[in-house]
Amino acid sequence: MLFNSVSFAVFLVAVLCVYWAASKLLPRAQNLIILAASYLFYGMWDWRFLGLLVLGTLVDYLVALALGRATGPGRRKALLWSDVVFNLALLGFFKYFGFFLDSIADLLGLFGMTVNPTTMTIILPVGISYYTFKKLSYVIDVHDRRVEPERDPVAFFGFVAFFSQILAGPIDRATTLLPQFRQRRVFDELLFRDGTRQILAGFLKKLVFADNLLPLVNDIFTNHGQYDGLTIVIGVFFAAMQIYCDFSGYSDIAIGVGKLLGFRIIPNFAFPYFSRDIAEFWRRWHISLSTWLRDYLYVPLCGPKPTRNRKGFFIVVTFTLCGLWHGPNWRFIFWGFLHGLYFLPMTLKRRHHRFIGTPAKGRLIPSIRETRAMALTFLGTSVAWVFFMGESFTQAFGVLGRIFIQPFQGLDYSAYLPLLAGCLALLCLEWLQREKEYFLQIERFPRAARWGIYCALIIVILVFGAFGSTEFLYTQF
Amino acid sequence: MKRILIHGALFSIVLFVVLELFFRFVLPASSWPRGVYEESGIRKFDSESFTSGVYTYGRYCRGRYTWSINGQGWNSIFDYETAAERNKPAVAILGDSYLEGFFSDVDKHVDVFLTELFQGQVGFYTFAMSGGFLAQYIAIIDHHAERFEPDAYVIFVNAADVAASIRQLSFRHPYYFQYSREPDGSYQIVRTPAVSRSPLRDRLLASSLVRYLRSNVQLKALGGGLADANAAEDEPAQKRRPESDPAALQEAAGFLLSRLNALGKPVLLVADCPKAWIYEGGDRTDYPDVIALKDVLPGHDNIALLELAPFYEEEFRKSGRRFSVSHNNHWDAYTNQFIARTIQGHVSGLLQPR
Numbered sequence: 001m002l003f004n005s006v007s008f009a010v011f012l013v014a015v016l017c018v019y020w021a022a023s024k025l026l027p028r029a030q031n032l033i034i035l036a037a038s039y040l041f042y043g044m045w046d047w048r049f050l051g052l053l054v055l056g057t058l059v060d061y062l063v064a065l066a067l068g069r070a071t072g073p074g075r076r077k078a079l080l081w082s083d084v085v086f087n088l089a090l091l092g093f094f095k096y097f098g099f100f101l102d103s104i105a106d107l108l109g110l111f112g113m114t115v116n117p118t119t120m121t122i123i124l125p126v127g128i129s130y131y132t133f134k135k136l137s138y139v140i141d142v143h144d145r146r147v148e149p150e151r152d153p154v155a156f157f158g159f160v161a162f163f164s165q166i167l168a169g170p171i172d173r174a175t176t177l178l179p180q181f182r183q184r185r186v187f188d189e190l191l192f193r194d195g196t197r198q199i200l201a202g203f204l205k206k207l208v209f210a211d212n213l214l215p216l217v218n219d220i221f222t223n224h225g226q227y228d229g230l231t232i233v234i235g236v237f238f239a240a241m242q243i244y245c246d247f248s249g250y251s252d253i254a255i256g257v258g259k260l261l262g263f264r265i266i267p268n269f270a271f272p273y274f275s276r277d278i279a280e281f282w283r284r285w286h287i288s289l290s291t292w293l294r295d296y297l298y299v300p301l302c303g304p305k306p307t308r309n310r311k312g313f314f315i316v317v318t319f320t321l322c323g324l325w326h327g328p329n330w331r332f333i334f335w336g337f338l339h340g341l342y343f344l345p346m347t348l349k350r351r352h353h354r355f356i357g358t359p360a361k362g363r364l365i366p367s368i369r370e371t372r373a374m375a376l377t378f379l380g381t382s383v384a385w386v387f388f389m390g391e392s393f394t395q396a397f398g399v400l401g402r403i404f405i406q407p408f409q410g411l412d413y414s415a416y417l418p419l420l421a422g423c424l425a426l427l428c429l430e431w432l433q434r435e436k437e438y439f440l441q442i443e444r445f446p447r448a449a450r451w452g453i454y455c456a457l458i459i460v461i462l463v464f465g466a467f468g469s470t471e472f473l474y475t476q477f
Numbered sequence: 478m479k480r481i482l483i484h485g486a487l488f489s490i491v492l493f494v495v496l497e498l499f500f501r502f503v504l505p506a507s508s509w510p511r512g513v514y515e516e517s518g519i520r521k522f523d524s525e526s527f528t529s530g531v532y533t534y535g536r537y538c539r540g541r542y543t544w545s546i547n548g549q550g551w552n553s554i555f556d557y558e559t560a561a562e563r564n565k566p567a568v569a570i571l572g573d574s575y576l577e578g579f580f581s582d583v584d585k586h587v588d589v590f591l592t593e594l595f596q597g598q599v600g601f602y603t604f605a606m607s608g609g610f611l612a613q614y615i616a617i618i619d620h621h622a623e624r625f626e627p628d629a630y631v632i633f634v635n636a637a638d639v640a641a642s643i644r645q646l647s648f649r650h651p652y653y654f655q656y657s658r659e660p661d662g663s664y665q666i667v668r669t670p671a672v673s674r675s676p677l678r679d680r681l682l683a684s685s686l687v688r689y690l691r692s693n694v695q696l697k698a699l700g701g702g703l704a705d706a707n708a709a710e711d712e713p714a715q716k717r718r719p720e721s722d723p724a725a726l727q728e729a730a731g732f733l734l735s736r737l738n739a740l741g742k743p744v745l746l747v748a749d750c751p752k753a754w755i756y757e758g759g760d761r762t763d764y765p766d767v768i769a770l771k772d773v774l775p776g777h778d779n780i781a782l783l784e785l786a787p788f789y790e791e792e793f794r795k796s797g798r799r800f801s802v803s804h805n806n807h808w809d810a811y812t813n814q815f816i817a818r819t820i821q822g823h824v825s826g827l828l829q830p831r
Binding site: 020187189192193451454455458459462463464467 | 478480481488491492495496499504536537689690694696
C-alpha cells in the first residue's frame, strides 16, 4: 500500500475516523488502534515479514526491560551488545548477505580463484533498515539512561511499527517519539491542518516532480552516449531534483500523517539544496539518518577527546557506512565515501559549523558569496548523485565524461523546458519559505488565499501529476 | 474537531465547484454520450439528454472533438427521415468507431463530406458503433436502419468483421449479436444480455472531475484505461484471430454476404486496412477476414467490395500525411474527407437505376 495510492487514502481516512472517534470514548485505545493499523499496513506490503517485525520488536522490548533492571555495567554492556548483534545480524542477513558473498567471490576471482557462492534469493523486508535503526537507538538510549525502558508493550510496539514511518522513516528517536506514545493525544486543530498541508506538499513533490522527472533521468542516463553535455547537465540537475522530490515528498507525507494522528515527528529535510557547504547539507538532508549516524556511530567511534585526524578518519568511515546503509551496492558505498571526502577538509579545519541557520536570513537575495557557496555545494552533491542514481560505475563515469567530451550539439531541448521551469519554480517557492518546516507552511495567509493556493495546487497535481503509483525510492532501502 | 469538520466540508465543496468549473471550461474533460438499448437490442445513444459534448484525450485535454447525437440516437449532424418524409435518395453507412467518429468533429465526418460532394441531393445516414462488426451491422440494418428505407448501404469492414460475427470463430465470444453455427449448418443469432448502466454511474459521469480522472487521466481506480483498450481493439492488427480457420471463415463470410444480398439493395463493402501497410509496407495476405469476403463475393450480385489500401497508398505518396489522429489509429477530419472523396464515385454507382 503506497502512500500515493487510492487504497492508502481509504486506509488513512478509516484509521483517522476510528482513531479520533475512539479517542473520546476510549482514550487508552489510541495506541492499540495505531498498532493494529500499523501491522495491517505492514502486512499488506508483505505479511511474511510481519513475524520478523514482531519478533525483533519483542527482543528489543525485553532487552530494554532487562537493561532497566540490570545494575552492573558488565551485564548492561552484555545486554546492549547482544541486542546490537541481534539487530545487525538480522539486517545483515536480509540486506547484505548476498552482496558480501558475491563481493568475496569477485575478490577471490581477482586472484584467479573461481568460487561460485551458493546464491539465495533473499527478499528485503520493507522498512527493515529504518525500524532496525529506530530500535537500536532505543536500546542504546536505555543503556545510556537517556530514556526509561517502556513497560507498556502496546506503546512500544506501536512506536516501532508506526505506519507513517515504517516504510522509509523518518527514523524518529525514542527520546522524542516514545513520550508521545505514553501520553494521550488530544486533537489539535492547528497540527491537523499543518499535517494536511504537509501531505499536500508531499504529493505535489512526488506526483508532479519526482514521477515526471524519473523517466527523463532514466532516459538521459541510459542513453547518455546519444546526448550532448548540456542535456547531461540537465539530466544531472533533474536527477538531483528527482531524488529530493521523491524522498522529501515521502517524508512530508509521513510527517503529515503523523500530525493528523496528533504526533510531532522530527523533520527529515530542511531545504537541503540551499546549503552553503556539505556539512550544512547533511544537517538539512535526511536529517533523521544523519543525526542518527552522528550520535550512535560517529561520536562513539571518535571516543572522548578525539584528535582531528581521528575525527577525519571516522567521518569518512561514517559516510562510507552511510552509503552502505542505503543498500548492498558499491555505488552507494562510493557515494558515501565521496561525501566523506567532501566533509573531510571541513572536519580537519574544524569548519563544519561555519554555516548555521537560514541562508540569507532576512534578505530576499543571497549574497554573491552565499550564492557561490550554494552552487558549489549543489554541484558537489549532484556529482555524487550520479553514482547514486546510475546503474553502474561505467554508466556514472560515462554520464559525467560526456559533459566534457561533447559539451554542446545543439539538440532539441524543448522537451525538458516545462520540467526545468517547474523545478525552478519549486526552488523559488522553497527559497521564499526557507525559514519554515516545508514550503507550503502558509498558516498565516488569509483563509481565502490559502484555499485558493490549495485549489491551485490540487489542479496542478491533477493535471501534471503522474498517477502510476510509482514506489518511493527510499522505501527500497 | 467540529470546526475542522465544518471547514473541511466547506473546503471540499469549494474545491469540487472549482474543479468542476476548471474541467468544464478551462480544460474540458472528455464527455461521452449515454448508451441506450432499444427493445430490439440495438445500442444507440440517448437522444434526449447528453445530446452534445466534447471528446478530449489525455491529461491536457487535447483533441476537443465535438459530438452531437441526432434525434435518432446516432452521432451525426443530420436527422434521418423515412422514404415518405424525404424527397431524395438516402444511403445508410455502417461501421465501427472509425465511423462513429469521436475522434473528429461531428461536422467533419464522412457523411458530412459526402453530403457536400453530392450537393445535398443525397441523404447519408450513419449507423456506427464502437467495436462493431458485420453481424451487428446486419442486426442494425434489420432492426433499425431499414425503418428509414435507405436506397443503398455502405458498410465499412476490417480485419475481424467475419470472425467476430460468428460465435465459434470469435475471440469476443460472447458478444452482443453474434451468429452461432448449429450442427445442421444453419446460423442462429445469439443475443447476450445487454450491458446495463447503473444510474449512479451515469450520475458520477455527469461530473466533469470524475470524467477527467476516468477518461483523461485514465485512473484505474475509476475504471480508466477502458476507452483506450476499446480503441485499441478497433485496430485491425489486434482484432485478428490468429487461429482463424480459412475454410470456416469463408463459410461464415458466405453466410454473412448472403444475409446482406438478401436485402435486395445495393451494398458497398469498403475494406479498411492496417495503416502500417501504407507507412511501412506489410504482409497483405495476413488479412483473412477481408480475403474470405473477397473469395465468396462472386454470386452476390447486390454487393461490391472496395479496398481502400491502394487509395491510401497513392494519397500518402502525394501528401505524406498520415490517416489518423495523433494518439491512436482513428481517422482524423482529413481522413474522413479523403474517404468521402474516395468512395464518392462508387456511391454514385449504387444509386444508379439497375
